[in-house]
Amino acid sequence: MEINYQHHCFVCGEKNQAGLKLKFSHAEDKVWTTYIPSAAYEGYPGILHGGITSTLLDEVMSQCLHVQGLAGLTARLEVRFKQSIPIGKPVIFEARMIKRKGTLVDLEAKALLEDGQLAATALGRFMLIEMGVIE
DSSP: OEEOOOSOOTTTOTTOTTSOOOOOEEETTEEEEEEOOOGGGBSSTTBBOHHHHHHHHHHHHHHHHHTTTOEEEEEEEEEEEOSOOBTTSOEEEEEEEEEEETTEEEEEEEEEETTSOEEEEEEEEEEEEEEOOOO
16 A cells, blocks of 8 residues: 655644644654644543544654654554643653564554653554655
């Protein structure tokens, strides 16, 4: 499978007007981003919607592949919520690869509140694909 990426990703795509337009950093084996949730993505009052949290955990794992020159589709995603993420406060989402076997890659991610407390974790399995032209 080949994908021609045109920068419309909801999380990182700069051409997606409704997207989050997050930028990611990396060093050694870790990728991360900082996100300040807005009320537009609220679930319960004052709390980031769990679906957005899951999306961000998935994306930071995908970005972990990207910085290694790989592209993959999410084959499995398991998210565990430890505590709520407040609207308006910075959250760090980070990921690292834990295993690669053939075209399958296992990664782990976490969401950390500004005081360092763990808010959510994720384990993901990605199926590697060939990436087309990146425009």
